[in-house]
Amino acid sequence: MTQTCQVTLQTENSTLTTEIESGALVTEAAAQAGIDINQPCGGQGRCGRCVVQVINGDINRRSSMRLTPEDISAGYVLACQTTIESDVLVKLPKQTKLERKLATDKTVIATPPPPDYDSKISQTTQRFTLTMTPPSMDDQTDDWSRLQTAIRAQANISSLSISLDVLKELGESLRANEWRVSAVVDTGDWYDDGRAARLIKLLPGHVDADAPLWGAAIDIGTTTVSVWLVNLINGEIAAQLSEYNAQIGRGEDVISRIIFSSKGNGQEEMQRLVLSSINELISAACSQADTDPDKIVKVAISGNPTMIHLLLGLPSQSIRLSPFVTAVNKIPPLRAREIGLNINPEGTVDCLPGVASYVGADITAGVLASQMEKSDLISLFIDVGTNGEIVLGNQEWLVTCACSAGPAFEGAGVSDGMRATSGAIEEIWITGSNTDNPFEPSYRVIENIKPKGICGSGLISLIAEMFLNGVLDKAGNINLTLDTPRVRKGKHGAEYVVAWAHETDHGNDIVITNVDIDNLKRAKAAIYAGFLVLAESVGLTLEMVDQFLIGGSFGQYINIEKAIQIGLLPDLDWDKFQYLGNTSIKGAYYALLDRNQRQEIEETAGRMTYIELSSDNTFYEAFMSAMFFPHTDMEKFPSVSQVVSKHAGQP
């Protein structure tokens, strides 16, 4: 039996009241009242970030994971795991707003148009200037036939389609402009998939051939969404913007997002959230370029399969559940109207193709951007984002896999982890045991302010320094016997203090715990094991790899030396490593501009052999061997062995 309960919600500044059926979750009541409670784990009760305090009233706890007995007796509950059973009064802590500023300048690398780009040859979206003879009593041809004839006189188009929405505006547009118009046409000339040409829109009069025609390359990352506004006529990029994916409040990784989307109207909410992120970026980019979203007639979208499924409102549960299958890898061409993208409603939406549930368009586009698929050299490409996807190969063969590394290197699942934004410690050095003041850290903070936490590159250098200086043993345990106040036993076991409370932004110590280190060790072990399994699958060793290409916006902050020292990257000559930046959007940009590049992505997706690690024993063994710093087999890391032996005090 359900009853209606009155829910009173106290926030820092206000008190709100809403009514909801008994049995509803606290998060649902809050959402109904317009309060957005962050649920980084997607409402699974795993992260403990949605804690609220029940002052009075009956509730029912499904789970109290991460809460202490004291928390529980003080009325603290997980909002995503607690149902309302009577009238209740709930106190909500201040919701942590995401830092809204991304280090855009750092993530964007100036990308020139492809050399000799000629939109007349390479571009699938064309603009034609048309002058028609008006209808007369001697020529009563219908408007649409008349327009088709005029377009065909300029282009080799066998079949031209038109949507009902464009047809509705055709007659008035032709007459208002006295039969002198410019037609924007998706020529359908993509590749051999039977796609017909399609009229996107009519523009008044004859548009100058050099006037911009707008497109956009979009990358939907689990963490970050990026938009590049592109002039399709000359290929130049007019604006490059990035912003957090608004879905973050509903889960930090793809698994949490899938789980959230499977509940209630989660699927619609996820679609709405990512669209809001993209649409805001598009508006902002258009403002920068002094144009209008309605003038964008084509977008190419890259992203992992979960991001693409959520964008399109497609169910994504089968991606999460064995045997890990997507609804679709090769997305049919869409019109913006169909998904609510804020560009011209008839604009072409081209979602780039993926390979498997965890190797998506971001990777096929990344491979294109890396050009490894055209090279004689054997390349190992890794996209370091919320997950780690790896591709090994050359122009003749390509193998790929995905490591469920988790978002540890993006700061999630780590006590004082944070993203690489203002206030993040991005590099750390620790004094040696033989110094006057041993085991003391020094660090660099993004924007040079008081630190708030540690980002991925900071975590890598921290672990490397702790390991090399003996704060951490090979197995990843903090040495509690050291004579320094930096090492101590905390709530969650052994921990190392990176910054004392008085030095920090929030007035609490910034630490790294054994639990954090374990999470990071698992992540790096998964990635390294992925390298090994891919190489072994084609009978190679990692030493035989000619170049090691690192994509993903996080990739460019990695200190190669440190990453090798913790065993995240293999111990190769440093000059084999190359940073490529956000390869996903770069690939989307090329695909947006050039039909041949677009076709190459399709072909690359077709010839990539996917290796499913979760059912691979070799992977499990490689993973276990990599659960050390840098590795159980030190012969695999000769340069690290050398450094270690130089450091004093090592076991």
Place this chain on the structure above:
Amino acid sequence: MTQTCQVTLQTENSTLTTEIESGALVTEAAAQAGIDINQPCGGQGRCGRCVVQVINGDINRRSSMRLTPEDISAGYVLACQTTIESDVLVKLPKQTKLERKLATDKTVIATPPPPDYDSKISQTTQRFTLTMTPPSMDDQTDDWSRLQTAIRAQANISSLSISLDVLKELGESLRANEWRVSAVVDTGDWYDDGRAARLIKLLPGHVDADAPLWGAAIDIGTTTVSVWLVNLINGEIAAQLSEYNAQIGRGEDVISRIIFSSKGNGQEEMQRLVLSSINELISAACSQADTDPDKIVKVAISGNPTMIHLLLGLPSQSIRLSPFVTAVNKIPPLRAREIGLNINPEGTVDCLPGVASYVGADITAGVLASQMEKSDLISLFIDVGTNGEIVLGNQEWLVTCACSAGPAFEGAGVSDGMRATSGAIEEIWITGSNTDNPFEPSYRVIENIKPKGICGSGLISLIAEMFLNGVLDKAGNINLTLDTPRVRKGKHGAEYVVAWAHETDHGNDIVITNVDIDNLKRAKAAIYAGFLVLAESVGLTLEMVDQFLIGGSFGQYINIEKAIQIGLLPDLDWDKFQYLGNTSIKGAYYALLDRNQRQEIEETAGRMTYIELSSDNTFYEAFMSAMFFPHTDMEKFPSVSQVVSKHAGQP
């Protein structure tokens, strides 16, 4: 300056109040209050049917056409031409409801499926039973690729498309049915127009090959909408229903409808109205056949260009204005979802192609149904509906024209005209001048009740009888000198009384006036002139026509003898005439079933030469010559000359 006016509306049974800005029309205020005032002329102030009485308050008359000075001083106004300028009290007469019963049994002719119909060969919509190997860790193919492979194993389909809406339901449907489903596919195999195959829907499990797969043939007439529910598997018709087109209340002919649709939200309203008519018929047809609208996966729609434009929500103004051009003659294939047709939302909507603004799909489909385009014989085909469209030709050539005959033969524009429904006088005989009781009529009434008016076939026989018996002269003037009370001078000039007040349903005399006769004369003259011009355009005389085919639901009630006597039809041997019934829906039915027939309609539309009569001097001369009964040149009507000379008392 506008102000808000309170409008009080008194109907027979109730008083309603609404508020509207000053300057609004009385019809708008009524619509806002939920009262539907009939506007048969489309709100042009021409028909005088929307008269209401303003009891008090200020109004502004744009026009008072058809109102007498007495009417005006009594406060009567045309609701479609009168604006509200203060608080007003308006009295509304009882709205004449359309008789909701059509003589369905009479209009429907049993139509067998094409001989040897084999859906596997002829049908463009196919149902495949599929059994797929479920995904596994060894085969992680995405759902949509897996399904495509299964379909391609059974059908020669190069490119298969899927809408986002179907894609959203794919995964769950496949899993819930354990990878055993039946797929309904539009094979795209229509004709060479680059159309891709498209998945329409998945059905659970393996559907029996003999189980019905539903389609519908639809004819949208200006007056009547017809739906045939068809089993696409065996071609049989499961239900045939007709109903008035709900747009009638917004205009009796296409011109009035176009004008109405051009005002305010008229276009949306017209679309809504015709959809309501079609959707009701579909629901009723499905009930009869014990099935569900959602199971209909394909429709073929016929109708004149204005009806098709209004159905699709396309602007139709250019159809009405010189040089009379449609937005589109060959409509792109649509999904039901796009226009709101109540069948499966993904079902294919195939609007058959037209030729010109006044020669539409109803005529191309009619030609197909008549088979004249495959015959050696020279045929003259006429579709008698609200307009009169004519096609002349054989398997080698086809010429066509449209006569703006107007709806006089459907009873509109005639004082006591009405449609062929209950209470309509459908045939009339008049006694000769040499009889005891000369010039006395006798008549037959549909359903044998007291007469309410005269329908088209009644008007034809009435004029023929009046002419042959000397009540009417050759020029169409009523002879007021006759010694009979049936002939008299009325409000609108000379008139002939067909039924006295005490004999009628409404207690008023049923008459025909000189004005009515003039309207009918113009209509018949336009049609006859059309015949002549078409024949002359190819160097033929009407005597050289081998067969004369009459389509349109009205066609089958015409008494050939009488129609020749008034000069509506040419004076040919009666056995050259043939009734074909509703050829428009019959053609749609064949096109729905058979890809070859569908292609033939397309080709027929392509090879019909359209002759625009409004710019044709020959037509004007032929029209003037035909403005007599039966014609100025009696040699063209030898059989009528004979009959006339037999009748006594003729001048």
